[in-house]
Amino acid sequence: MLKGESLFGVGTQGLGIVCALGAAFCYGLSSLWAKLRLKGIRPLTLATGQLMCSAAVMTVIGFTAADPSVLLHVSTTSWLAVLGLALLATSLAYLVFFRIIERAGPANVQLVTMMIPVSAILMGYAVLGETLEVREILGALIIIGALAIIDGRALQLLRPGHNAT
Numbered sequence: 001m002l003k004g005e006s007l008f009g010v011g012t013q014g015l016g017i018v019c020a021l022g023a024a025f026c027y028g029l030s031s032l033w034a035k036l037r038l039k040g041i042r043p044l045t046l047a048t049g050q051l052m053c054s055a056a057v058m059t060v061i062g063f064t065a066a067d068p069s070v071l072l073h074v075s076t077t078s079w080l081a082v083l084g085l086a087l088l089a090t091s092l093a094y095l096v097f098f099r100i101i102e103r104a105g106p107a108n109v110q111l112v113t114m115m116i117p118v119s120a121i122l123m124g125y126a127v128l129g130e131t132l133e134v135r136e137i138l139g140a141l142i143i144i145g146a147l148a149i150i151d152g153r154a155l156q157l158l159r160p161g162h163n164a165t
Contacts, residue, residue, distance in 0.1 A: 027113070031106035034098065043098035050094060111147055118143055 038046055062068075100109050118140045124130040148154040 028110070031097075031101050031109040034101050035106040043095055043102055046098045047091065047094035051091060107150075111150060114143055114147055 034046065097109065100112070121132070121136050121140060125132055
């Protein structure tokens, strides 16, 4: 490949596409792997270990990819925003994630996480005033249909001899 040429020939977006697909693939396997391989380990321990390892990796990447002196000139508001995201949106979310895996199993965690795109689309529409396009509505319907199939209760209604009482 020539310098600046993308992996898929679509400009500089190719690497980003591969990274996003890789992240989605890993996330899809994470709850099942956690349930099978990390059984018996407390959710607090799992969340702490995961966040410490990811912080170490991102620190190395951050210091090699950018000049660390830039961090000295970041505003207090930015630091508070990062701290809020770290404590609430990440740490608390992983505690809940591993607790649900422990109590309800990995399949239920994946059912919930599949609703994230639908929630994001609806919040964008309701809060930010974004317009809904046909593809978003179709995508949401596909996700909801897939959830109904995975859950299995909707399919039981279609079975012969099922009593609807």
